[in-house]
Amino acid sequence: MDLVFRSLAVSLLCIFGIFVLPFNVLEDKAFAEVEIGVDVGNKAAPFKLLTVDGKEIELDSFAKEKVALLVFGATWCPACRHEIPLLNEYNVELKDDGLNVLGIDIQESAKKVKSLIKKKKINYPMVLDSKADVARLYKVVGIPLNVVLNKSGVIVYRDNSPPDKKLLKKLLNE
CATH class of the missing domain: 3.40.30.10 (Glutaredoxin)
Structure with missing residues (x-):
């Protein structure tokens, strides 16, 4: 059970990283261009x-x-x-x-x-x-x-x- 829970947690973190982090990077880049x-x-x-x-x-x-x-x-x-x-x-x-x-x-x-x-x-x-x-x-x-x-x-x-x-x-x- 513990192994299943850990696998699920790692999978959710990977999905979060794939979908959410790129948007934050783009948002920061757009903001950095404002002088x-x-x-x-x-x-x-x-x-x-x-x-x-x-x-x-x-x-x-x-x-x-x-x-x-x-x-x-x-x-x-x-x-x-x-x-x-x-x-x-x-x-x-x-x-x-x-x-x-x-x-x-x-x-x-x-x-x-x-x-x-x-x-x-x-x-x-x-x-x-x-x-x-x-x-x-x-x-x-x-x-x-x-x-x-x-x-x-x-x-x-x-x-x-x-x-x-x-x-x-x-x-x-x-």
């Missing part, structure tokens, strides 16, 4: 996050036909705080030309972020990545992380230092 990701040259992976005031910002609509500068950071990070004046400047000077700056705070309360916004007079939207889901999605290892998307939503810059104004102006004029 969505988080590296330079990929179309930016989509996400939705809430602002400190509870308004939802979805990347696809925020960056639609705009150049977007996504800045991952935290209130306790000295380098993140140091680049805020430059980001404010970019937002003032280049917003009318089509630049959208978005601060993405990782794993902090709305209260802390609101305090920083007030203290540093941040003039661009800040969203809360409370569970660090988007930070993990974008493979954030060190902060600040600056990610620039062109008007097509493709990542053209990814670095811990902010992009220079020449790059942003060039992208805005394309």
Whole structure:
């Protein structure tokens, strides 16, 4: 009886392997051809996050036909705080030309972020990545992380230092 049961189990596994596994391989291959990701040259992976005031910002609509500068950071990070004046400047000077700056705070309360916004007079939207889901999605290892998307939503810059104004102006004029 035990031998019959083992033979039946092996047969079922073989049938499963023949019919199910090839479909999974084809599905993975089709998915791999989609150029969505988080590296330079990929179309930016989509996400939705809430602002400190509870308004939802979805990347696809925020960056639609705009150049977007996504800045991952935290209130306790000295380098993140140091680049805020430059980001404010970019937002003032280049917003009318089509630049959208978005601060993405990782794993902090709305209260802390609101305090920083007030203290540093941040003039661009800040969203809360409370569970660090988007930070993990974008493979954030060190902060600040600056990610620039062109008007097509493709990542053209990814670095811990902010992009220079020449790059942003060039992208805005394309």
